[in-house]
Amino acid sequence: xxxxxxxxxxxxxxxxxxxxxxxxxxxxxxxxxxxxxxxxxxxxxxxxxxxxxxxxxxxxxxxxxxxxxxxxxxxxxxxxxxxxxxxxxxxxxxxxxxxxxxxxxxxxxxxxxxxxxxxxxxxxxxxxxxxxxxxxxxxxxxxxxxxxxxxxxxxxxxxxxxxxxxxxxxxxxxxxxxxxxxxxxxxxxxxxxxxxxxxxxxxxxxxxxxxxxxxxxxxxxxxxxxxxxxxxxxxxxxxxxxxxxxxxxxxxxxxxxxxxxxxxxxxxxxxxxxxxxxxxxxxxxxxxxxxxxxxxxxxxxxxxxxxxxxxxxxxxxxxxxxxxxxxxxxxxxxxxxxxxxxxxxxxxxxxxxxxxxxxxxxxxxx
Ligand code: RB5
Numbered sequence: 429x430x431x432x433x434x435x436x437x438x439x440x441x442x443x444x445x446x447x448x449x450x451x452x453x454x455x456x457x458x459x460x461x462x463x464x465x466x467x468x469x470x471x472x473x474x475x476x477x478x479x480x481x482x483x484x485x486x487x488x489x490x491x492x493x494x495x496x497x498x499x500x501x502x503x504x505x506x507x508x509x510x511x512x513x514x515x516x517x518x519x520x521x522x523x524x525x526x527x528x529x530x531x532x533x534x535x536x537x538x539x540x541x542x543x544x545x546x547x548x549x550x551x552x553x554x555x556x557x558x559x560x561x562x563x564x565x566x567x568x569x570x571x572x573x574x575x576x577x578x579x580x581x582x583x584x585x586x587x588x589x590x591x592x593x594x595x596x597x598x599x600x601x602x603x604x605x606x607x608x609x610x611x612x613x614x615x616x617x618x619x620x621x622x623x624x625x626x627x628x629x630x631x632x633x634x635x636x637x638x639x640x641x642x643x644x645x646x647x648x649x650x651x652x653x654x655x656x657x658x659x660x661x662x663x664x665x666x667x668x669x670x671x672x673x674x675x676x677x678x679x680x681x682x683x684x685x686x687x688x689x690x691x692x693x694x695x696x697x698x699x700x701x702x703x704x705x706x707x708x709x710x711x712x713x714x715x716x717x718x719x720x721x722x723x724x725x726x727x728x729x730x731x732x733x734x735x736x737x738x739x740x741x742x743x744x745x746x747x748x749x750x751x752x753x754x755x756x757x758x759x760x761x762x763x764x765x766x767x768x769x770x771x772x773x774x775x776x777x778x779x780x781x782x783x784x785x786x787x788x789x790x791x792x793x794x
Pocket of ligand 1 (some may be wrong): 438440472495496497498499500501
């Protein structure tokens with residue numbers, strides 16, 4: 429494989445950088461180095477971030493960065509997704525950073541080593557392969573957090589959890605929490621929040637290429653694939669979210685699930701279920717504004733799976749950690765989307781601080 433390597437330094441590393449460029453041009457044939465790109469910047473953060481961006485976006489394969497210690501370059505580069513930068517001021521560290529960490533950037537400290545050591549460090553770095561195996565598993569744990577920072581807090585669950593931090597969504601959530609918000613406003617806000625969330629939730633809906641005739645020409649365009657989405661509110665509060673989705677996706681099919689809680693066992697019992705015939709082919713969004721204990725969510729998901737549903741997401745407005753854990757224990761394949769995550773459940777199973785009973789507030793039955 430031909431390699432593109434970015435190089436750069438701050439004011440401390442000019443002499444070392446010259447040595448580095450000289451060495452890379454000498455060994456370019458031996459290591460298949462197709463191109464060495466020199467990156468400039470005002471200080472080490474600019475140089476490191478531009479190199480990291482080039483590696484992360486695959487414009488270049490690897491980078492070697494030089495500052496006083498290597499530390500600043502390394503810290504800055506590691507802020508960028510996909511970067512595994514290591515300070516390597518010895519040939520041994522350069523080799524092990526490849527073997528164990530699959531380093532794609534190394535940083536060198538010009539104040540700590542003489543320029544004459546550069547060829548030995550780079551030689552080890554270019555000639556050593558990543559060992560994979562258990563080291564790859566360790567790196568995967570790091571990339572999982574990079575992909576979804578929530579996995580730090582929720583482990584595996586965090587990989588299938590999206591919490592919306594959009595200011596508009598949070599603004600509207602604050603309004604529905606307010607006990608003085610009227611039934612009409614509450615209903616409108618639930619719809620608006622759902623619409624804003626669905627814009628992101630449907631980001632990966634399948635599309636098909638189509639041709640469109642504009643007043644000027646025929647052009648290529650895309651359309652959402654037909655039969656792609658089904659929404660299934662859990663009666664009754666989930667109904668309040670339906671219009672928010674239909675306004676954007678009027679052709680989505682709507683199923684309904686009715687569950688009530690047995691007053692003795694507190695288990696959810698099914699009393700109604702009507703789903704689209706082709707539910708097995710569709711992306712299914714189960715709707716319920718509150719994910720509290722997770723009992724109804726788990727029962728709803730089970731019911732849909734029993735009818736053949738496969739690609740299921742759960743969409744709520746407020747979730748409690750207890751509900752998220754329960755859903756992911758029983759259904760680790762289900763992605764949970766929530767506008768916000770609250771602190772805990774009280775002794776009656778209500779989300780705190782929450783907003784009270786979403787069904788009552790939607791339909792004025794308090
Ligand atoms: C610059 O004086 C120095 O701080 C920088 O080159 C680098 O060592 C930072 O980590």
